[in-house]
Amino acid sequence: MPHIQFPEGLPGIVGPFAFRPETAKPMRALAEILLRGPSTLSPGERELIATCVSTQNDCYFCQTSHGAAAAHHFGGNEQLVSDVKQNFETAAISNKLKALLAIAVKVQQSGKKVLPADIERARHEGASDIEIHDTVLIAAAFCMYNRYVDGLATWAPQDPALYRQMGAQMAEQGYIREEARPRAAGAAARNE
């Protein structure tokens, strides 16, 4: 049961987003830029970074929904996502993405864990400064989203079909939308 009362039936982060549309707006905007905005990393690669960090943070809702979004970007290849979650170093992804994922999982532990050697490895594999920047920020941002989802004990559905549907929607339509049900009339009025 969630720690505070959200509108009924909204899974994961969607509940707190509807409860507090004021903070949902910049949080949605940040996800949209990082995961779907213009970038030399594909949206699928960026969803894999989000999925790995959410897996390290043991956030079921985020790792499953973003894993489904990643799979959708990779033509429905759920095996690839599963391989990356288990051991990205041996998965069928580029050496550049492996080096970026190595940075991301260090950021998940602590920013201070990222060493010059990690950056050198990424550069050696062809990563640009902005790709390194965005990797660090995707990892940092999912340390926020994951804690937001679990720190409020939100509802995580278990049905895989639901996550496939969610993942496809996230991949195709993205992260920016008006909250379905604002917290209260007062909140709605403030947003107009």
Next chain:
Amino acid sequence: MPHIQFPEGLPGIVGPFAFRPETAKPMRALAEILLRGPSTLSPGERELIATCVSTQNDCYFCQTSHGAAAAHHFGGNEQLVSDVKQNFETAAISNKLKALLAIAVKVQQSGKKVLPADIERARHEGASDIEIHDTVLIAAAFCMYNRYVDGLATWAPQDPALYRQMGAQMAEQGYIREEARPRAAGAAARNE
């Protein structure tokens, strides 16, 4: 030395904000709403939550700048900030804020650490649902900001006078502003 090249002389998070104005905008907006937006928690109380989480994450720039902002809100009471950082349970703050800080430092470890008993304690001390929500999100958000600052090895000045000045500016003028020096002409053009 920072892991990637930022405009010279910008401390802490200001460097990456100038490097990537597209992501800076929602990150600044989120900080403004959480720390200075309408709330039944005072800005000083919210800066104390940010300071405690940044201290747990061992982020020197964030704990010192937000600690200075907190002290500014509390009439320059740096001792109070120092007491809260050392042990908030014995500091001269309200029982409600102590209960909220207890939630925040659990979120810093993992969202899953927050138990119903932590929420009950906060409610017993008079915390509302939205105060609990905002506490969880401030703690989660600073797990992002701290990792962003340290994961890119940004520059943290050591001069306490500089942090006092920064803290006063953060407290009085807030977090929303145009980035001083955009990454490149192309980035500036995209923002126009």
